[in-house]
Amino acid sequence: MQTVKIFGTIVMKAAEPRRRGRPSSFDREQALDGAMRLFWQRGYEGTSMDELIRVMGLSPSSLYAAFGNKQQLYQAAIERYAAGPGSFAEQILAAEHTARAGMERLLQVAAAELTKPDRPIGCMVALALTHGSADIEPLQAMMTERRAQSRRIMEERIAAGVRAGELPADTDVPALARMFSAVFHGMSIQARDGARREELEAVARVAMGAWPAR
């Protein structure tokens, strides 16, 4: 059952008028969550439909009816990731009051998020689909665009900081954003390779040394 917040109160979404035919016996969000975690852990090509069927708890016919095919399922899974576990970066950048504080906290929180023990390690967007056979180029392009988008958000926060006079007027904003994006992605790889949270926090600390002096 979906829920929605209105003025801080959780209410049930009005159930749509029941459609004709046999109703679905599975929870779409829950099934998608299983797919997300499996793709997150194993990558697109490392995940088979058989495994997905098992972990999502539904039959092939139901899966294909509900999600299309493997590529479309992956897209849905990525969207769920971006709106859930992958949404912290954007939130933090918007919440902090200076660009520097935003970036600093973003990296510190990333160190924790990327190493959470109860779920796949690293960022699903950062590392996925950098390689692949010829027929998954559409997915690769989509991931490239998602990474560009995430970098653009950093860039815009930094640019706002420059306008606010927090950073020197001659700051190379795109380069600074690219640099912190690179650190974030590199932290994802190290997390996958077994780095501990404190080690990544130290990386974040060192990286902040590259922040332009006022």
Add this chain to the structure above:
Amino acid sequence: MQTVKIFGTIVMKAAEPRRRGRPSSFDREQALDGAMRLFWQRGYEGTSMDELIRVMGLSPSSLYAAFGNKQQLYQAAIERYAAGPGSFAEQILAAEHTARAGMERLLQVAAAELTKPDRPIGCMVALALTHGSADIEPLQAMMTERRAQSRRIMEERIAAGVRAGELPADTDVPALARMFSAVFHGMSIQARDGARREELEAVARVAMGAWPAR
């Protein structure tokens, strides 16, 4: 035909006494080169044996006789990469006279190397096998170890710089190495995503701002 340098002079390696049986009709190094480039471009799971057979120019039986199986072939390809296109980092760190100059030039050269137009983009070691199905865990572990090794080399160069008094005695050496390793890996991803050489050079420039002040 293999060659070897002795006192700066290129000489032909003494051909081993011919073995019994029909001789190989292909050049092992050349075939391996084709495999390396294909794996580099598409990744392990994105590359099929059919494609390898085609690009290496030999039959399945010859391939399996010469290289074992797909996983062993990948290992051989990675070794060739590490000894060739992937060897610049270690060379530069050893050649430059200070740790800082070494790291600075390493990143600048990386910006050029990772975007060379006549070959696959990015670093083969940085991005490969961060995900995968269960049966390629040995390969994943090997790549994790290679990335750790490359980080260790940075770490040792920085530690030498600290001992030489180039950096503050209280420098967090492992964290500094991790941070530059992260930047390098992030640059690889951005290169894959289409970043131009100049953009990565700007990243390198910004990253050097994190170098500890003396």
Add this chain to the structure above:
DNA sequence: TCATATATGGAACGTTCGTTCCAATCGAGG
């Protein structure tokens, strides 16, 4: 010259891949 040893091309192997088909099931609308 003939036995021996290795490499070759190409067919074929069993498995797994992503996907589709279909009869049975279940609920709503008339």
Add this chain to the structure above:
DNA sequence: CCTCGATTGGAACGAACGTTCCATATATGA
């Protein structure tokens, strides 16, 4: 109660996967 429409589990599909087999070719050593 019956019909319609969507969903279900499970069998089955053709294609592609990594790998092996085998008859043939080509070299060496005796």
